[in-house]
Amino acid sequence: MKVLVGIKRVIDYNVRVQINREGTDVIKEGVKMSINPFDEIAVEAALRMKEAGQATEVVVVSIGPGAAQQQLRTALAMGADRATLLETDDEVQPLAAARALMNLVEKEQPGLVLLGKQAIDDDANQVGQMMAALWDKPQATFVSGLELDGGRIRAVREVDAGLETVEITLPAVVTVDLRLNEPRFVKMPDIMKAKRKPLETIAFSELGIEMPPRLESLGCEPPPSRSGGVKVDSVDALVATLKDKGVL
Amino acid sequence: MAKVLLLADHNGDSLNVSTTRALRCAAALGEVDVAVFGSGAGKAAEAAAALQGANRVLHVDRPENASPLAALIAPQLAALAADYDVLLAPSSTFGKDVLPRAAALLGAPQISDIMEIVDERTFKRPIYAGNVITTVRVPAECKIVATVRIASFTAVEAAATPAPVETIATDASLPDHTQWISLQASGGDRPDLQSATRVVAGGRGLGSEESFAMIFQLADSLGAAVGASRAAVDAGYVPNDMQVGQTGKIIAPDLYIAIGISGAIQHMTGIKDAGVIVAINKDGDAPIFEAADIGLVGDLFQIVPEFEKALGSG
Structure with missing residues (x-):
C-alpha cells in the first residue's frame, strides 16, 4: 500500500509571530520555517507503517514556494521515499489545496492519505475533511491511535467528550493529532541520503484545477490583550477578592 | 434577511452548549433554522426549539444518523444547505469534523472559528494559535460557510414560545465505509469542561x-x-x-x-x-x-x- 502524506511549510512552532507594519500579514521573511508539527506526526505514522510492513511506499507532498523543498527534504531524511512539490508563491486556501492534492491522489492512487489535523499558521483544520469529501472516501480526524488491519483502519479520535473509536475502510483520509506519536530526529547520514531521493516539482498553475472562490483577507491585528491584575498575599485575601468580583 | 442553517451538536437527548453559543452568532446573521441530525433525537430537537433565535428546527431522523459520523452527515447537510445563504456549525470537534466535508461538497470556502461579526460577509478569526486576529470577507454570490468559535459567544436565552420542529427525510444515499465503534468518556459527574462556568x-x-x-x-x-x-x-x-x-x-x-x-x-x-x-x-x-x-x-x-x-x- 502506498501512503501519501501532505506536509505544509509553516513558521516554526517556537517563533513568536509578528504582524507587518502595514497590518496586512505576519512577517515571514528571515523567520525560521519548519514542517507543520502535526504533519510531521503524519510523516512519522506513515514511516512506522512502512517499517511494520504495512506500507510499501511513503510519498510526501507539499504546496508552496520553491523553498518548501527544504521541508520535503527533511521528510525524505526522516525516511520518506520520494516527494512532490506543487509549487506556487500564492497563498493557497484549504479548498484549493484539497483540489490540488486530489489531483495528485488520482495520479498516485494511494491506499491512505495522512495529514496533520491542522496547520499551525492558518489553523483552518479543513483540508483533510475536504479531500475525503472530494474523493468520496471515509475520514478519521483528530486521530491519536491508529491500527491497520488488512483493508481497514481502527482509529481513536480525540473528541470533546473523550476518546471515540471508529472503523473505516481503505482508501481513506486520516488527520492526526498531537498524541499519536513522537516524530524521530533526523540523523546526519540520512540528510545526505535524502539529497539523492527523487523530488519532483510541478507548477501549481499547471495542475489545471478549478479555483474555488477565495476568502478575501482584510488585514491582521494583535489579539486584545489581558493585562495582569492584582497579587494577593493570603487565601483570605483571595477569597475576599473573588467575592468582590462576584464570582464566588 | 439572510437564511441561516445551523448544525446542532447534541447527544440525542440534549444540546451541547457549543450549539447554544453558536446560535447567538447565527441569529445575528439572519433567520436561523437549526439542523438536528439524529435517530430519534426528538429531545435534542425540542431543546433546540426552546432557544431564542431558533426560527425552526429540522430534525433529520434516520437510523444512520445515530452516531455523529461526518462522512454520513456531511452529504445530508450539504443537500439541506442548498436553500440557505449561510451554513454554520459550532467549532466543537463534531462541527470541525463535519463542516469542511460539507463545504467541499458545496464548493464553498470555509471560515474556521468566527470570533466576531464585522458585517454580514466580514468576520474576524484567530490564526497562529490566537496570537494574530485576521479579518476575512466572503465574496459576493458565495455561500457563507463557517464554524463559530465557542468561547467568543454567550449562550442564547430560552425562547418565550418554542419554535416548530419538523421531522424531515433526506433521500441522499449514505456510504457504509465508516462505522462508529465506541466513545470512552471521562469526567464522571463533574460539569463538562467546555461549558462549565x-x-x-x-x-x-x-x-x-x-x-x-x-x-x-x-x-x-x-x-x-x-x-x-x-x-x-x-x-x-x-x-x-x-x-x-x-x-x-x-x-x-x-x-x-x-x-x-x-x-x-x-x-x-x-x-x-x-x-x-x-x-x-x-x-x-x-x-x-x-x-x-x-x-x-x-x-x-x-x-x-x-x-x-x-x-x-x-
Missing part, C-alpha cells in the same frame, strides 16, 4: 497523579469542572481530554483557577476569554501572572487545602 486546572506543579486529587477536591467544593495544562497531561497526571489550551480545549468560564500552571502561551490561548483568572504558583515570575486577574504566590500544597477550607466555612 467555573474551572479549576492543575499543571506540572502538582508533581504527580496522586497530588492531582487536590485539584478534583477543590473543584468539587466549587462545583467546578477540572482542566489541566499540556504539561500535566503529558506527564500522565490526567487524560488528554482535560487539556486546556491551543491543542486542547478553548474555554471561557466565568472563573478559571490555574494551580501550578506556569502559563505557556499555548495554554493562555485556551483561556483568553475567561471572566476572572486566578493563578496560584510558587514562581512569582511565572508568565501566568501577566494575564491573571488575581495572583497568589506560594506553595500550592499549602494554599489549596487552605482555600478549600475557606470555601467550606464561607
Whole structure:
C-alpha cells in the first residue's frame, strides 16, 4: 500500500509571530520555517507503517514556494521515499489545496492519505475533511491511535467528550493529532541520503484545477490583550477578592 | 434577511452548549433554522426549539444518523444547505469534523472559528494559535460557510414560545465505509469542561497523579469542572481530554483557577476569554501572572487545602 502524506511549510512552532507594519500579514521573511508539527506526526505514522510492513511506499507532498523543498527534504531524511512539490508563491486556501492534492491522489492512487489535523499558521483544520469529501472516501480526524488491519483502519479520535473509536475502510483520509506519536530526529547520514531521493516539482498553475472562490483577507491585528491584575498575599485575601468580583 | 442553517451538536437527548453559543452568532446573521441530525433525537430537537433565535428546527431522523459520523452527515447537510445563504456549525470537534466535508461538497470556502461579526460577509478569526486576529470577507454570490468559535459567544436565552420542529427525510444515499465503534468518556459527574462556568486546572506543579486529587477536591467544593495544562497531561497526571489550551480545549468560564500552571502561551490561548483568572504558583515570575486577574504566590500544597477550607466555612 502506498501512503501519501501532505506536509505544509509553516513558521516554526517556537517563533513568536509578528504582524507587518502595514497590518496586512505576519512577517515571514528571515523567520525560521519548519514542517507543520502535526504533519510531521503524519510523516512519522506513515514511516512506522512502512517499517511494520504495512506500507510499501511513503510519498510526501507539499504546496508552496520553491523553498518548501527544504521541508520535503527533511521528510525524505526522516525516511520518506520520494516527494512532490506543487509549487506556487500564492497563498493557497484549504479548498484549493484539497483540489490540488486530489489531483495528485488520482495520479498516485494511494491506499491512505495522512495529514496533520491542522496547520499551525492558518489553523483552518479543513483540508483533510475536504479531500475525503472530494474523493468520496471515509475520514478519521483528530486521530491519536491508529491500527491497520488488512483493508481497514481502527482509529481513536480525540473528541470533546473523550476518546471515540471508529472503523473505516481503505482508501481513506486520516488527520492526526498531537498524541499519536513522537516524530524521530533526523540523523546526519540520512540528510545526505535524502539529497539523492527523487523530488519532483510541478507548477501549481499547471495542475489545471478549478479555483474555488477565495476568502478575501482584510488585514491582521494583535489579539486584545489581558493585562495582569492584582497579587494577593493570603487565601483570605483571595477569597475576599473573588467575592468582590462576584464570582464566588 | 439572510437564511441561516445551523448544525446542532447534541447527544440525542440534549444540546451541547457549543450549539447554544453558536446560535447567538447565527441569529445575528439572519433567520436561523437549526439542523438536528439524529435517530430519534426528538429531545435534542425540542431543546433546540426552546432557544431564542431558533426560527425552526429540522430534525433529520434516520437510523444512520445515530452516531455523529461526518462522512454520513456531511452529504445530508450539504443537500439541506442548498436553500440557505449561510451554513454554520459550532467549532466543537463534531462541527470541525463535519463542516469542511460539507463545504467541499458545496464548493464553498470555509471560515474556521468566527470570533466576531464585522458585517454580514466580514468576520474576524484567530490564526497562529490566537496570537494574530485576521479579518476575512466572503465574496459576493458565495455561500457563507463557517464554524463559530465557542468561547467568543454567550449562550442564547430560552425562547418565550418554542419554535416548530419538523421531522424531515433526506433521500441522499449514505456510504457504509465508516462505522462508529465506541466513545470512552471521562469526567464522571463533574460539569463538562467546555461549558462549565467555573474551572479549576492543575499543571506540572502538582508533581504527580496522586497530588492531582487536590485539584478534583477543590473543584468539587466549587462545583467546578477540572482542566489541566499540556504539561500535566503529558506527564500522565490526567487524560488528554482535560487539556486546556491551543491543542486542547478553548474555554471561557466565568472563573478559571490555574494551580501550578506556569502559563505557556499555548495554554493562555485556551483561556483568553475567561471572566476572572486566578493563578496560584510558587514562581512569582511565572508568565501566568501577566494575564491573571488575581495572583497568589506560594506553595500550592499549602494554599489549596487552605482555600478549600475557606470555601467550606464561607
